[in-house]
Amino acid sequence: MTSRHRSTATAAAADTHDYGARGQRAPISGGGAQHPAVAVSQLRKTYPGGVEAVRGIDFEVAAGEVFGLLGPNGAGKSTTIGMLTTTIVPTSGTARLVGYDVAREPLLARSASSVVFQDAVVDRGLSGRANLELHARMWGVPASRAVPRIAELSDVLGLSDLIERRVGSLSGGERRRLEIARALVSEPRVLFLDEPTVGLDPRIRHELLDVIAGVRGRGEMTILLTTHYLDEAQRLCDRVAIIHLGEIVALDTPAALLAGMGNVILELRVDGDGQLALDLLKARGVAGSLAFAIGSTLTLPLEQAAVGETLTAIDDAGLRAGAVSTRPPSLDDVYLRLTGAPLGAPS
Numbered sequence: 001m002t003s004r005h006r007s008t009a010t011a012a013a014a015d016t017h018d019y020g021a022r023g024q025r026a027p028i029s030g031g032g033a034q035h036p037a038v039a040v041s042q043l044r045k046t047y048p049g050g051v052e053a054v055r056g057i058d059f060e061v062a063a064g065e066v067f068g069l070l071g072p073n074g075a076g077k078s079t080t081i082g083m084l085t086t087t088i089v090p091t092s093g094t095a096r097l098v099g100y101d102v103a104r105e106p107l108l109a110r111s112a113s114s115v116v117f118q119d120a121v122v123d124r125g126l127s128g129r130a131n132l133e134l135h136a137r138m139w140g141v142p143a144s145r146a147v148p149r150i151a152e153l154s155d156v157l158g159l160s161d162l163i164e165r166r167v168g169s170l171s172g173g174e175r176r177r178l179e180i181a182r183a184l185v186s187e188p189r190v191l192f193l194d195e196p197t198v199g200l201d202p203r204i205r206h207e208l209l210d211v212i213a214g215v216r217g218r219g220e221m222t223i224l225l226t227t228h229y230l231d232e233a234q235r236l237c238d239r240v241a242i243i244h245l246g247e248i249v250a251l252d253t254p255a256a257l258l259a260g261m262g263n264v265i266l267e268l269r270v271d272g273d274g275q276l277a278l279d280l281l282k283a284r285g286v287a288g289s290l291a292f293a294i295g296s297t298l299t300l301p302l303e304q305a306a307v308g309e310t311l312t313a314i315d316d317a318g319l320r321a322g323a324v325s326t327r328p329p330s331l332d333d334v335y336l337r338l339t340g341a342p343l344g345a346p347s
Contacts, residue, residue, distance in 0.1 A: 035099035036060040037190050037222035038067070038084065043093035045079050053079040055246040056093065063098075063189075064220040068237035070227060070331065072341070076246040077226040078118065081194045084224070085115045097190050111139075114188035116179050118195045124168035128159060128178050131167060132185055139186040146185065153181040157211055173204030177211055184215070191215075193225045197232065205229075212236060230331045240331070244339045254331060261290060261329035261337075262301035266310055269296050269323040277319055286313040292337050299333060 038061035045054040054076045061067040069077045082088030084095055086106040095102045100109040122131045129150065136146035154160045157177045162170060167178065176196065183191060196212065197205040213236060216223055227233055233240050234254045242250040242257075250257060270277040274293035281287035281298070290301045302310055307326055314321055335341075 035096065037063045037065070037098055038224060039094075039096045040080075040084075041094045043080070043083060043095050044091045045076075045083060045088060046091045053246055054083070057241075057243070057246075057248050059241055059248065059251060061222055061224060063222055065238045066216050066223045066225065066236055068225045068227060068233040068240040069243055070230075070233045070240050070335070071243040072228050075243045077228075077243055078194055079246075080243070081115070081192055081224070081226055085113065085192055086110055111186075112188065113190040113192065114183040114186055115192040116176075116183045116194065116196055118198055120175060120179060122167050122175060122178055122182060125166065127166055128163040128170070128181075131178065132163075132182055135182050136185045141186055149185055149187070150181075153184055156214065157181050171204070172200055173208055176200065176204075176208055180211065180215065188221065190222045190224065193223060195226055195228075197227075197229065209235060233331060242331075242335055242338065244335075244341070249338045250334065257331060257334045258329050260301075261333050263303050263328075264301075264307060264326050265329050265333060266300040266302050266307055267323075267325050267327065268298050268300075268314070268321040270298060271320045271322075272296070274298055280317055280319070281314065284313065284317055286310060286317065290337060292340070294336060294340070299336065301329060301333070 038059075040057060040059050042056045042058060043054055044052070044056050046052050057076075057080065059067075069080060071077055079088060083090045084097065084102060086102050086109060090103060097109045098112045100112060102109045122128075123134075126134070132150045132153070133146065136143075136150070141149070150163075154163050157180060159174075159177055159181060162174055162178075167175060170178065180193075180196070193212065197208050200208065209232060212223075212225075215221075216236065223236075225232070225236060237254060239251065239253050240257065241248045274296040277296075278287055278291060278293040278298055281300075282289075282291065287298070287300050292299055300310065311321075311324070
């Protein structure tokens, strides 16, 4: 067997074993529109050695919604995606895709969904078109439907001039677009995007976000996105669940999560212990319950008009403050307040 054929066979075997459902298509009425697209109840995953990656999480995603799991590396996002896509067996709890139990009805759950993993699964030795055609055959998509579907996706995802090229010659961003096209060939009702822009440079990341935003505007497909990039969650998601150490610590729309942080953030560094300084400001009524300290940096959510008064009160309290700045609140502030850890840091 040639290396090219070995790589193709390996990719095909991995697809069938890990995610594929050859010839199995979920009936459109099977899961039923009456069900949420994704329903998770007390879902847990404990790995050998007692490592609790996911600790009894609950959430639902409506049909057509774009839902984000936001958290740092190691928070439990990818393990959650693995359980929802049947590549990881839950320890306990339930998860359903369009009504199908991922543990009891894995083939039907798989056939109703598709996934773009963090790691590339396209065969670098084949052309883009050959990759898409191979995936269509494995998913039981008839050629009469696959040919126009591939043409449509090539146009929508900006692949028309690249589709005949060998995948190994494509850039990282071009391969990522091909990965998304591959996932969409089977017309899934639920699309999982696991850290879709990780490792891409800022320009390509921005372009890919435009592509994903375009995909979300087409039809009633549900998208579940994992990310630790704040702009992705705020730009793409209807609702966001913030996950920390395997638990969901907040769940709402990005706007609602930010609304509780006031109109402006006053951030400053103090000499000495930041928590002691914050306690002093809280005791004097200068800092509210949403204020927090990370090291020697204080973050004070404020109303716009209170900035000057707060700075005067800080000076009156005898605190020596440096590196004072104001800015709009972000989801990073929400995460820091809830967990005490930076969003970009490992759990």
